[in-house]
Amino acid sequence: MTTLEGRAATAVLVIDMQRDVVADAVDRDGTVARIAALVARARASGVAVVWVQDTLDGAQGSDGWGLVDALAPHPGEPVVAKEHGDAFEDTDLERALAALGAGRLVVCGAQTDACVRSTIHGAFARGYDVTLVEDGHTTVDHSAFGAPPPAQVIAHTNLYWRYQSGPGKRADVVPAARIVLATP
Template sequence: MTAAVGVEPAPARAALVIVDVQCGLFDVEPAPADADAVIERINQLSRQARQAELPVIVVQHEQAEGALVHGSDGWQLQPQLQLADGDHRLRKTTPDSFLRTGLDEVLSLLGVEELVICGYASEFCIDSTSRSAAAHGYAVTVVADGHTTCDKPHASAAQIRQHHNATLSNITSFGARIRALPAADIRFD
């Protein structure tokens, strides 16, 4: 397909995917690094997406036992996270937000071609979801300062986030672009 001379192609339809911003993951001691600021950045992006009439998809992790049992206090979304009636909500049981969730079908029905991904945890669900999105053919923007994790014995949360921002944005083998941008540089217009 050839674009007409002087005519800009329409931008890809984007969606914001918010992963695992749940009480059982955020209301712990010690809390995930920069948790309050990460949630505020996510809220700013979700407001922008809604104003641009783009989908906001909220994914919640659940387990058969422990802090994330479906319906438990820990499974609930963190109260600071701002939701809207039109937001789409999905449940998952693996780090991959696409695996057995219907996410790909929802995105297809909504005409989405690009995902902006944020939430928890950098080295698990953000990494897995970003790679899976690219494998499904979606262009991916990881919100570089919009995902977090907790410190680990081998690395601080800041190091883990930095590592995944660098690693994910250097993967080219899927064919779809993956990039990491700070929230302030992401526009939904």
Template structure:
């Protein structure tokens, strides 16, 4: 079954000094490990880039909109533009996955309770096998609960839609 690594919204605006996404350094390290493994196994990598409206941290065309330089895409990688939490809605993602013969998605990125959650559920509903890297998605604390509690909750809930495992257990070459 052909796999692809999907990296959602890991853009500069999510790493603003003083308001960085939870465990930002660890997130980037884990993503780099997965990217290196995927590249070594000649696995397709899809970057999802959110296009926010004027004033949004991911405002289209601004520095905040750019994909984080520590995980920069290469020429062979596919970059999909989106405007909603659903990486499939009104995008070319599903078409591109089919062109590449992808049947299994390894999902990572930001924001756990929004774009990551929505994309996991949508990928499952579209018939893809889905793996969520449990330590390679992140968010911010809310007024009610911590970022770690949000991540833990979604790792538990999304087991209905995905195999949820740490990034160190993900294997690309099979």
């Protein structure tokens, strides 16, 4: 249903699942396990997996910049470095997705209240259908800065994304185990 013509394919977009980004994330291990299982299903189904890595203020190449051990790109899978919250801003993500024919994104990763939110909104505004993996995104505790506790941030993001709408495109929230990887 995407507004992007000729882009019927689905891609799984894994955002910032880097060691330093998720070191203190809520339900880190569970989130990693669910994303790893989703990525394995995508690969087995022939669905593209696209990886995004935040540059972490110049930390590229450091151990903390690397993806967590359970999540490693396979050869040929696009890896996009980004400097901004929205993974589309000033990156080659759009070009990579166009080359894959992807008009639907299944989004998971970190951090819920920053890069995940920015990217799902950025994708939707660009015409993509966006499925947020309900139990496949996480964040750290920013309550010392006035944010709600992480579980509430995640729950709120899942809640409001269920009601996102726009002409000719679809937004939904689905648990990792129930994600349909073919275009709905």
